[in-house]
Amino acid sequence: GAGVSQSPSNKVTEKGKDVELRCDPISGHTALYWYRQSLGQGLEFLIYFQGNSAPDKSGLPSDRFSAERTGGSVSTLTIQRTQQEDSAVYLCASSLTSALYNEQFFGPGTRLTVL
């Protein structure tokens, strides 16, 4: 397992349902990031975790979005009461630390479709 993995690859849900998206970072990476890529647009920062520090949640678009990172490894992004505008690709990235010289390695993303 050399890279960042995400599951599921695709998720289709109905409006109003809750969804959980999972990210497994590269082993030993202390920094973990979530981004959202809406159709035809660039990536938008959502949240990041660095070690045991409190996460930076400044990019979360609403209180329906939350994320946690258990044991400094796996992270779950939860979207409650999904809306159609939540449809996007959700990308996770990890890096050795959050220092700028450390490259962020991205996972393949989860494509979320809200009907």
Add this chain to the structure above:
Amino acid sequence: AQTVTQSQPEMSVQEAETVTLSCTYDTSESDYYLFWYKQPPSRQMILVIRQEAYKQQNATENRFSVNFQKAAKSFSLKISDSQLGDAAMYFCAYSPMEYGNKLVFGAGTILRVKS
């Protein structure tokens, strides 16, 4: 707030030719990093090249090079000897020199390579 603008939604290049992708950004910071990422249809974001703002020398990685004009806040990517495998979406990204390394992305440029 920092912004990144990619004014070319799509570009085409003939195989073996050279193409330049444009990127401008807006920031009041003096120190920061700039990046070009490649996203093929697999959705996997791949770092192509990065530039530290305090370095005047333009970064180069094999066939990829940048033209960094700090005063003009311009950061273009030149791809030489284009190959079919270069076809992808290319994103320009910025990160301020502060704790966190949160990337700010442009909207992307689709690069098509013709054989």
